[in-house]
Amino acid sequence: MKKLQIELFGSARRLAQAKEVNIEVGDTATFREVIVALVQKFPAFVGHVITETGDLIEPYFFNVDARRVVRNLDEIPEEGKPLLLLFVDAGG
Amino acid sequence: MYSFFGKILHIDVTNRKSWVQSVTEEHLRKYVGGVSLATRLVYDNTPKGVEPLGPDNALCFAASAFAGTLVPVGTKHAVAAKSPLTNCIGDCLASSYFSQAFRRAGYDGIVIKGAADKLTYIFIDDDVVTFHNAEHLRGMPTFETEEAIRAELGDEAVRVATIGLAGENLVRIANITNDRGRQAGRTGLGAVMGSKKIKAIAVRGTKPITVADPAALTAKCLALSQLAKGPKTEKYRIMGTPANVLNLNRLGGLPTRNFQSGTFEAAEKVSGEYMLEHHVDKAVSCAGCPIACEHITSVREGDYKGARTSIDYESLFAVGPNCGIDYFPGVIKAIETCDAHGLDTISSGVTVSWAMECYQRGILTKEDFGGLEPTWGNHAAIVRLIEMMAKREGIGDLLAEGTKRAAKKVGNGSEHFAMNVKGLECSGYDLRAFQTYALGAAVGTRGPCHNRSLAYEPDAQGKVDRLKAGPERGAIAKECEEFAALFDMTMLCKFIRGCFKEPWSEITELYTLTTGFNMTGDDMKAAAERCWNLKKAFNIREGWTRADDWLPERCLTDPLPEGAAKGVFVKPADLNMMIDAYYVARGWTAEGLIPTMKLIELGLEDIAKDVGV
Numbered sequence: 001m002k003k004l005q006i007e008l009f010g011s012a013r014r015l016a017q018a019k020e021v022n023i024e025v026g027d028t029a030t031f032r033e034v035i036v037a038l039v040q041k042f043p044a045f046v047g048h049v050i051t052e053t054g055d056l057i058e059p060y061f062f063n064v065d066a067r068r069v070v071r072n073l074d075e076i077p078e079e080g081k082p083l084l085l086l087f088v089d090a091g092g
Numbered sequence: 093m094y095s096f097f098g099k100i101l102h103i104d105v106t107n108r109k110s111w112v113q114s115v116t117e118e119h120l121r122k123y124v125g126g127v128s129l130a131t132r133l134v135y136d137n138t139p140k141g142v143e144p145l146g147p148d149n150a151l152c153f154a155a156s157a158f159a160g161t162l163v164p165v166g167t168k169h170a171v172a173a174k175s176p177l178t179n180c181i182g183d184c185l186a187s188s189y190f191s192q193a194f195r196r197a198g199y200d201g202i203v204i205k206g207a208a209d210k211l212t213y214i215f216i217d218d219d220v221v222t223f224h225n226a227e228h229l230r231g232m233p234t235f236e237t238e239e240a241i242r243a244e245l246g247d248e249a250v251r252v253a254t255i256g257l258a259g260e261n262l263v264r265i266a267n268i269t270n271d272r273g274r275q276a277g278r279t280g281l282g283a284v285m286g287s288k289k290i291k292a293i294a295v296r297g298t299k300p301i302t303v304a305d306p307a308a309l310t311a312k313c314l315a316l317s318q319l320a321k322g323p324k325t326e327k328y329r330i331m332g333t334p335a336n337v338l339n340l341n342r343l344g345g346l347p348t349r350n351f352q353s354g355t356f357e358a359a360e361k362v363s364g365e366y367m368l369e370h371h372v373d374k375a376v377s378c379a380g381c382p383i384a385c386e387h388i389t390s391v392r393e394g395d396y397k398g399a400r401t402s403i404d405y406e407s408l409f410a411v412g413p414n415c416g417i418d419y420f421p422g423v424i425k426a427i428e429t430c431d432a433h434g435l436d437t438i439s440s441g442v443t444v445s446w447a448m449e450c451y452q453r454g455i456l457t458k459e460d461f462g463g464l465e466p467t468w469g470n471h472a473a474i475v476r477l478i479e480m481m482a483k484r485e486g487i488g489d490l491l492a493e494g495t496k497r498a499a500k501k502v503g504n505g506s507e508h509f510a511m512n513v514k515g516l517e518c519s520g521y522d523l524r525a526f527q528t529y530a531l532g533a534a535v536g537t538r539g540p541c542h543n544r545s546l547a548y549e550p551d552a553q554g555k556v557d558r559l560k561a562g563p564e565r566g567a568i569a570k571e572c573e574e575f576a577a578l579f580d581m582t583m584l585c586k587f588i589r590g591c592f593k594e595p596w597s598e599i600t601e602l603y604t605l606t607t608g609f610n611m612t613g614d615d616m617k618a619a620a621e622r623c624w625n626l627k628k629a630f631n632i633r634e635g636w637t638r639a640d641d642w643l644p645e646r647c648l649t650d651p652l653p654e655g656a657a658k659g660v661f662v663k664p665a666d667l668n669m670m671i672d673a674y675y676v677a678r679g680w681t682a683e684g685l686i687p688t689m690k691l692i693e694l695g696l697e698d699i700a701k702d703v704g705v
Contacts, residue, residue, distance in 0.1 A: 014331075088336060
């Protein structure tokens with residue numbers, strides 16, 4: 001098992017009432033399983049941050065260490081690097 | 093003709109006359125509406141080399157085909173003129189009930205030229221245009237002016253677009269306000285209106301807006317409204333764009349202390365989360381909007397008790413972290429002061445932060461500030477400086493010119509950190525941390541604008557490495573600009589963009605069902621490219637050169653000192669490489685000029701004669 005630290009932003013932070021969360025997933029778990037772990041911990045994410053089928057709702061995405069966006073949820077996260085669940089969007 | 097009226101109202105303020113020009117269906121279809129139509133009106137109605145604050149500059153309003161219909165988030169209008177801040181095209185958007193009233197008065201555009209001999213307001217009452225003394229409204233804050241004119245005309249249905257004290261005093265960063273807080277904010281169009289001695293434009297519109305296919309359009313609109321109430325827009329509903337504060341801070345791109353850093357140590361205290369918990373009274377929406385992103389905030393106790401304003405991310409970054417403020421009531425008071433006097437909050441915050449850095453570095457002294465000590469975070473000094481700008485009082489007279497002119501006058505190295513492109517102050521994304529957007533900001537026709545460029549999206553969403561430059565960014569920046577133009581022509585609010593699977597075809601279908609103009613997504617793409625080239629052509633006609641497509645020196649020499657983008661800056665050679673690639677993607681020359689054949693291909697034959705090479 002590996003431990004992952006996930007920083008939460010926007011609705012994720014509001015619904016979790018936490019700035020960050022620690023989860024444990026299997027050594028070969030992908031980001032899809034990270035999403036499952038998040039839903040187990042915060043069922044309220046469904047419909048707001050995560051779809052019922054286990055995808056992130058646009059515009060949310062994972063970012064590794066504020067440097068690299070995860071483009072493929074089948075990727076395996078690396079232990080020790082903070083993950084961000086966030087969005088950046090403007091307009092009007 | 094559906095939706096459109098085929099009429100442009102011309103108003104000659106000098107001679108107190110008005111007349112109506114007919115426009116063809118072909119013309120409206122070609123320019124679609126909004127920013128594109130407004131820019132064409134400016135191009136056609138201003139002589140080359142026009143003085144932006146002179147009577148011959150045309151202040152132009154253009155409608156959205158969707159305003160006054162069921163199409164959600166489409167009740168907007170465009171305002172454009174030659175900018176007194178940039179000497180380039182100044183094109184702005186605003187929304188809500190004024191947009192509806194203007195359409196229902198029966199016009200697709202309004203062109204205002206000349207200058208009155210005393211402060212005046214114009215009343216457009218459907219087909220009748222009258223001119224009224226406004227001397228008694230001189231200096232009146234924007235929101236009060238709206239109320240005063242409504243009371244004077246005796247009709248609550250009258251909608252008013254007005255300037256504040258800043259516009260009256262020809263402050264180059266003055267805006268035009270309507271519906272208590274919707275602003276045509278950037279590029280100083282409030283000063284253009286002030287130069288014509290027009291305090292306000294009041295409109296009463298009573299004509300019906302017809303649409304080509306009411307049944308099909310209604311079905312589409314109901315479905316889109318449902319989507320717009322769903323999770324894809326939730327972030328705007330819950331917290332509005334201030335939610336971006338913590339996100340951008342974490343990415344190292346939150347402009348702090350005049351862009352000296354991309355992270356603010358007290359970001360939590362000026363975050364959307366903090367705002368929601370301590371200051372939000374309610375969320376409100378523009379006319380015809382199911383999202384309701386606008387969060388009305390107030391100060392409930394302490395120094396600024398009673399201050400009240402709506403807050404979005406751009407205003408918040410500019411007078412908050414960018415001025416070192418970690419005290420939310422101070423942010424509210426500063427924004428309220430900008431709104432009351434009709435000042436663009438972004439340019440105001442960035443101009444004040446430039447002055448604060450001058451003070452930090454000893455370039456300007458306490459005496460220059462009339463005894464104020466504008467240290468970072470001194471919110472009382474910031475509020476006072478905003479007032480002084482609007483009044484052109486003391487050092488406010490210098491700041492009223494914006495950062496480019498002020499830095500040129502002050503010198504002593506202050507140009508290095510004057511955070512503007514073409515004279516327009518930078519918006520709230522540190523350009524070093526978002527390098528595709530750095531290109532977009534450099535080449536933007538109105539200056540550095542996240543809303544016109546949208547090139548921060550591929551950066552933030554990881555479609556490219558945001559901390560590095562690359563030649564592929566030229567084509568990406570062009571694509572982003574044209575996607576933005578799709579919304580700016582049809583005048584849909586960009587907050588709904590996530591609700592479309594195929595935005596070009598879906599929005600074009602809405603447009604066709606509304607106007608009856610049979611257009612394809614490809615037709616709309618061609619119109620977006622035409623729109624961007626039209627704005628560029630105006631700038632070229634007014635003297636733009638490649639040297640104007642550049643970034644503030646700070647972005648090119650000062651690495652970000654901390655945070656996720658620590659050590660990053662935009663290398664000048666990289667910027668040149670991206671600009672070259674962008675010009676190639678646009679089909680322009682290496683000097684950024686537009687070939688005659690390109691203009692002809694876009695249906696701009698008459699403009700080719702002026703600027704084509």
